[in-house]
Amino acid sequence: MKALTNRFMPIAIRIQILFFLFVFLGWGPPLFSGTIAIRGGEIHTMDGKVIRSGTILIKEGKIVEIGEDIQIPRDAEIVDARGYMLYPGFVASSGQFSSGENINFESFTPDASALDRFDLHGDYALFIRGGITSAYVSMPANRVISGRGAVVRLGNSGRLSSVLNPEAALNINLVREAVLPPMTDIFPAPITTENPIVPSFKQYPSSSLGAFWLLTELFRFEPYSGDLAQYFGNISSSLKTLQGRGLPLIIRCEKESEIRQAVELARALKMPLIIQRATEAYRVIDIIKNNNVSVIAEALVKPNGQSPGGSAAGDADLENQLANIPTLIRQGIPVAIIPDEERYLPDLLWVVQYFQKFGISQEELFKTMTINPAKMFGLEDRIGCLGKGRDADILFLRNTAGKPLPRLEKVMIEGRIVYEEQ
Numbered sequence: 001m002k003a004l005t006n007r008f009m010p011i012a013i014r015i016q017i018l019f020f021l022f023v024f025l026g027w028g029p030p031l032f033s034g035t036i037a038i039r040g041g042e043i044h045t046m047d048g049k050v051i052r053s054g055t056i057l058i059k060e061g062k063i064v065e066i067g068e069d070i071q072i073p074r075d076a077e078i079v080d081a082r083g084y085m086l087y088p089g090f091v092a093s094s095g096q097f098s099s100g101e102n103i104n105f106e107s108f109t110p111d112a113s114a115l116d117r118f119d120l121h122g123d124y125a126l127f128i129r130g131g132i133t134s135a136y137v138s139m140p141a142n143r144v145i146s147g148r149g150a151v152v153r154l155g156n157s158g159r160l161s162s163v164l165n166p167e168a169a170l171n172i173n174l175v176r177e178a179v180l181p182p183m184t185d186i187f188p189a190p191i192t193t194e195n196p197i198v199p200s201f202k203q204y205p206s207s208s209l210g211a212f213w214l215l216t217e218l219f220r221f222e223p224y225s226g227d228l229a230q231y232f233g234n235i236s237s238s239l240k241t242l243q244g245r246g247l248p249l250i251i252r253c254e255k256e257s258e259i260r261q262a263v264e265l266a267r268a269l270k271m272p273l274i275i276q277r278a279t280e281a282y283r284v285i286d287i288i289k290n291n292n293v294s295v296i297a298e299a300l301v302k303p304n305g306q307s308p309g310g311s312a313a314g315d316a317d318l319e320n321q322l323a324n325i326p327t328l329i330r331q332g333i334p335v336a337i338i339p340d341e342e343r344y345l346p347d348l349l350w351v352v353q354y355f356q357k358f359g360i361s362q363e364e365l366f367k368t369m370t371i372n373p374a375k376m377f378g379l380e381d382r383i384g385c386l387g388k389g390r391d392a393d394i395l396f397l398r399n400t401a402g403k404p405l406p407r408l409e410k411v412m413i414e415g416r417i418v419y420e421e422q
Helices: 002-024 125-129 208-219 229-245 256-269 281-290 316-330 342-358 362-367 371-376
Strands: 035-044 050-059 062-067 077-080 085-088 090-092 132-137 145-153 162-173 249-253 273-277 294-299 335-339 394-398 407-413 416-420
Touching: 090 342, 090 371, 125 132, 125 342, 125 407, 125 416, 132 162, 132 342, 145 229, 208 229, 208 256, 249 256, 256 273, 256 281, 281 294, 281 316, 294 316, 294 342, 294 371, 316 335, 316 342, 335 342, 335 371, 342 362
Parallel strands: 035 077, 035 085, 090 132, 162 249, 249 273, 273 294, 294 335
Antiparallel strands: 035 050, 050 062, 085 394, 132 145, 145 162, 394 407, 407 416
């Protein structure tokens, strides 16, 4: 019996590994089958087409047909969508999705992964009720190179989250908290006479200008003998690997000068660039457009603080900052909008709809939380758009008389209703 157990142990281990890859990382098909037909809804595909009264056929969590004259199989489960506007599930372009405080103690951690912090078993029902079906899980913004973010599909009430892109971008931060690092102990490995143990020291950089210089040096670092050579050599090696893969950079910064430097850095490294926060992006529109830069704009809008169609509490500075986002959209720059505080992410629809007061259409605003972020992370063939072959993550919204916002009544993920307004 013992010999038999030993013989089959490797097979058991392989089965466990395959189960993990298929279920936890989302590599396998959904755990359901059968055909679902959503019919009668106004379908907003987000690729420029609106189907006024269409049908969506879904099988194994994927859209297999979409259009006006679709033949529905006899055994299909029918979902009546008359009176609804159908949109792709929202893609949150940034968020840590963690209840604890996330802090990095080192200024440069390119190998850190957001998936090490994200709980695949967590219940993200609060976000799903707000229409967010997928999200870019970012790294903390308190260090210069904070690590690699991932895109996940959110789970709830017994549904595990799944990974859509385990390495979607490298997070670099030039905000104030990132360029004022604390004292820290960093020990070289291995410890030698040339790489001895050193005392605590103040990490660099201490300004955004110094950060850009140091980032450039780290990407082209050549090992040398001396204190911390191995430490910085490992950082540089990781960065060069990411550069070779063409991984996008997400550089979080605010000022015009920082945005210019970010564009120069990405151009020198030949890496795709996404600017996050980008408060003064409207000052460098031509530079952003000419270098194919995308923007994750953080909106200074708080639910219950201002309302769509109302004033911005008479604050001219706030109005100027908010006008940055409509300016970028009008200029054709790919923009994703998020609130400036993660606790307001479940109100993403409200936050985005606020910008209708600047004359931006609802269709353009919905792009900022569907197809635009999907393209930023290379997932437009799966999420952010309703089309054949895409994942069946679908929102059911209904206009209500006298209300400025459409009401989200149902959320479907991979062809199954996971939230329905009671």
